[in-house]
Amino acid sequence: MNKGLISEIENLVEGKLSAQEIERLLRFMNRKSLKGSEEEREAFFKHLAREMRQEMKELAALIVEFKRDFMSKIHPEITELRTTYIPQAADQLEGIIESTEQAANQIMDNLELMQRLTEDAIGDLAGLKGKLIERSARSGPQESGGADPSLTARIETLHQSLERCLSLIADSFERMSFQDLTGQRIKRTIDLVNLMEERIKKTLLSFGLKLTEKTNNPGISGDDLASTVEKKLSDLSGPQRPGEGLNQADIDKLLARL
Amino acid sequence: MDTNMRVLIVDDFATMRRILKNILKQIGFKNISEADNGKTALKELKNERFDLVLCDWNMPEMPGIELLNQVRSDEQLKGIPFVMVTAEAKKENILEAVKAGVSSYIVKPFTAETVSEKLKKIFAA
Numbered sequence: 001m002n003k004g005l006i007s008e009i010e011n012l013v014e015g016k017l018s019a020q021e022i023e024r025l026l027r028f029m030n031r032k033s034l035k036g037s038e039e040e041r042e043a044f045f046k047h048l049a050r051e052m053r054q055e056m057k058e059l060a061a062l063i064v065e066f067k068r069d070f071m072s073k074i075h076p077e078i079t080e081l082r083t084t085y086i087p088q089a090a091d092q093l094e095g096i097i098e099s100t101e102q103a104a105n106q107i108m109d110n111l112e113l114m115q116r117l118t119e120d121a122i123g124d125l126a127g128l129k130g131k132l133i134e135r136s137a138r139s140g141p142q143e144s145g146g147a148d149p150s151l152t153a154r155i156e157t158l159h160q161s162l163e164r165c166l167s168l169i170a171d172s173f174e175r176m177s178f179q180d181l182t183g184q185r186i187k188r189t190i191d192l193v194n195l196m197e198e199r200i201k202k203t204l205l206s207f208g209l210k211l212t213e214k215t216n217n218p219g220i221s222g223d224d225l226a227s228t229v230e231k232k233l234s235d236l237s238g239p240q241r242p243g244e245g246l247n248q249a250d251i252d253k254l255l256a257r258l
Numbered sequence: 259m260d261t262n263m264r265v266l267i268v269d270d271f272a273t274m275r276r277i278l279k280n281i282l283k284q285i286g287f288k289n290i291s292e293a294d295n296g297k298t299a300l301k302e303l304k305n306e307r308f309d310l311v312l313c314d315w316n317m318p319e320m321p322g323i324e325l326l327n328q329v330r331s332d333e334q335l336k337g338i339p340f341v342m343v344t345a346e347a348k349k350e351n352i353l354e355a356v357k358a359g360v361s362s363y364i365v366k367p368f369t370a371e372t373v374s375e376k377l378k379k380i381f382a383a
Contacts, residue, residue: 104273112280170370173280177367180274181345184316 082204086197093190097183104179107172115169122162129155206233259381261286263309268292268299268325269343270317274366278312278343281370285377296320300328303335310377312364315344315351323358330359339380343368 009022017025030040132152209229214220220228265287269275275292282290291308293299297319299311311329315322322342329335339361344351347365355363362376 101271101273105276108273108276108280115280170280170284173277174367174369176273177277180269180271180277181366183271183273184345 078200078204082197082200086193086200090190090193090197093186093193097186100179100182104176108176111169111173111176115166115173118162118165118169122159122166125155125159125162129159202233209233259378260309261288263287264289264291264307265310265312266291266293266299266302266308267312268294268296268317268322269314270294271314274314274343278373281373282312284370285374296322296325296328299325303329303338304332308338310380311338311340312343313340315342315346315355323354326355326358326360341376341380 005026006019006022009017009025013022129152132155206229209232210225213225213228213232265282267275267278267282267290269278269292272294275294279290279292291302291306293302295317296313299313300320302308303311311325313322313325320328322344326340326342329338329340336359340359341362341364342355342360343364343366345366352363361380364372364376
């Protein structure tokens with residue numbers, strides 16, 4: 001022990017502490033100030049290392065837990081979203097376009113037939129009216145066998161009705177443009193869905209490549225990992241000659257491994 | 259308006275081509291051809307003589323505005339009346355088409371009267 005320090009303390013406490021108590025006080029101060037013996041310092045650092053190891057263990061456990069959680073819960077859902085739900089959504093939307101187009105074509109077939117039949121009927125009616133007028137002109141007044149005015153009036157009314165039908169058919173034809181307009185909007189939605197699918201695929205691939213790369217090369221730095229994965233992603237998305245790069249099956253396999 | 263003139267309808271939607279064709283027939287046109295995108299239309303225009311083009315804006319392969327630009331920059335084709343028939347009703351679209359040399363602009367959905375009026379105006383000029 002430092003004799004000079006002991007004598008200083010004795011003077012300070014003016015006999016209120018025994019020599020033993022002063023010694024204990026000094027040991028305590030040494031421990032606290034890390035200026036104690038070599039053994040004490042070693043014990044302190046050992047304790048510190050133990051604490052740090054424990055912290056690191058807990059941190060590693062947390063990371064493992066997070067990874068397990070992601071793989072078992074979140075990831076399968078995202079993969080399924082990419083491989084099943086989004087393609088299905090795009091297919092469904094394309095199906096809507098196809099079925100409305102088929103229905104629109106069938107309706108337009110019917111409208112065209114109605115248009116033709118109505119035009120024929122108008123033509124026939126005009127011929128009939130002409131013949132009646134001609135007969136009336138040849139035979140003189142109605143009493144001597146001429147055209148019945150009420151009959152020509154009825155023919156005129158019928159003609160007007162058929163003209164009205166034609167106009168309604170033309171109007172219905174024009175309104176079929178709804179199929180084109182809704183189709184265009186659905187096509188834009190399909191584009192958006194496909195874009196989402198592409199982005200999710202890229203995210204999953206990036207995640208999968210990072211995991212694989214880190215497993216194969218545990219010592220790789222964060223920057224190297226990012227640039228390696230970026231290059232692989234670029235290779236995957238770039239143009240490939242037959243036999244080069246990954247095909248769809250390889251990509252699906254990689255996604256399934258995640 | 260000479261209804262014997264040859265008309266080319268360009269639209270990727272078969273329904274819309276059929277509607278336009280029906281309307282043109284009602285007006286009296288007899289010689290009507292169809293193309294489902296700008297690229298095919300350009301080939302048709304270079305192979306055959308047409309007197310009028312009715313064209314959609316949004317199409318795969320080549321959109322209507324690009325077809326218009328190509329037509330207007332071609333010595334043989336640049337005089338053909340070109341009508342844009344589209345759902346794109348934004349001011350910038352219309353300005354772009356006018357700048358490219360469109361003869362008229364019909365917004366979907368349209369009526370037979372609108373088509374007839376626009377065509378009469380083009381051919382009266």
